[in-house]
Amino acid sequence: MTTQAQFESRWLAYARKVMTVPCGCECDRDTSWPGYIGKDYELGRVLLVGAIHNAPVLRNSGIFEILPDIDAFKRSPPGEQDHTYLRIVRNAYLAAIPKWATYPNIDVNGNKRLITNTVWARMLSLISMFQVPLEQIAFTNLAKCALPSKSRWPIEKARIKKHETVTPLSALINDLEPRYVLIAKECSGLPELLKLPSAPPIPRYCNNMTFTSESEFFMTWKRNDAATYLRDRDGC
Ligand SMILES: [Zn+2]
Numbered sequence: 001m002t003t004q005a006q007f008e009s010r011w012l013a014y015a016r017k018v019m020t021v022p023c024g025c026e027c028d029r030d031t032s033w034p035g036y037i038g039k040d041y042e043l044g045r046v047l048l049v050g051a052i053h054n055a056p057v058l059r060n061s062g063i064f065e066i067l068p069d070i071d072a073f074k075r076s077p078p079g080e081q082d083h084t085y086l087r088i089v090r091n092a093y094l095a096a097i098p099k100w101a102t103y104p105n106i107d108v109n110g111n112k113r114l115i116t117n118t119v120w121a122r123m124l125s126l127i128s129m130f131q132v133p134l135e136q137i138a139f140t141n142l143a144k145c146a147l148p149s150k151s152r153w154p155i156e157k158a159r160i161k162k163h164e165t166v167t168p169l170s171a172l173i174n175d176l177e178p179r180y181v182l183i184a185k186e187c188s189g190l191p192e193l194l195k196l197p198s199a200p201p202i203p204r205y206c207n208n209m210t211f212t213s214e215s216e217f218f219m220t221w222k223r224n225d226a227a228t229y230l231r232d233r234d235g236c
Contacts, residue, residue: 002177004042010175011037011138012082017167018144019074024162027145031067033058034167035140036093037086037176044136044233047178048123049169049203051185052156053146057103061096094134097124119184122206122218126182129226138176142169142185142194153187161193170196180229182206 015034022028033053038044058064066088073085101120104112127137143159144167173181173196181203183190196203204225206218 002042004040007041007176008037008082008086012078012085014167014172014175015085016074016078018163019070021166023144023166025143025145025159027143030145031070032144033141033146034144035138036089037138038133038135039086039090040133040135041138041176044127044130044132045177045179046127046130046132046137046229047173047176047181048127048137048139049181049183049185050119050139050141052141052143052151052159054100054149055146056148057100058146060103061099063092063096066092093139097134119207123182123184126222126226129222130180130229131226138178140169140172142183157187157189157193160190164193169194173197173201179233180204180225 011034018032018034023032069085069088073081097120101118101124102114102116103118105115106112123139127134143156143163145159147156147159169183178201181201183194183203183205184207186205186207190205204221206221
């Protein structure tokens, strides 16, 4: 059985690759974000996958404060800064995720309102039903850079396509051996682009609070998937 240390070692190789191998899009000139692996990932093994960061929401979460630490990790020989990097990234993501799930926004009339229908709100409600804390998940985006929230899908898809050539999701799934994969995106051509293996776990695609790609209600499939997941995990 794969241990937490082995999962972390594979994750670190993935993170280093995301941050150092040129992908051909804007994040080569800025910072790319591999994501996060929880300190108890081996217990839950749930992999959550977003499409791409929302640029202003990313910046406002305060996560840019760890950029000097990320740079130190990138410059260090493999192994030297691993534990420090994992600790700093974990703290930063655990602090930022609630700010990505709910955040204030100014509407067209200049009124401040709280945005709650977010990808992270859905992810948090899902793992809550799975009885899996954030410490037991891993999270990554298909494209590791950031775009404004109103970006058009063709632009997003072009970014995803470039990142898939360097760090394909199928390889990460192979490394992390997740019991469950949620891809929080549902757009035409995405499954064909990702070329994921047809063996379990079959990823769920969901970009909508109400329906999944199978046209089921979010509440229904979430409950059904949680029951299956808990039965498999706990062996009863
Ligand atoms: Zn890129």
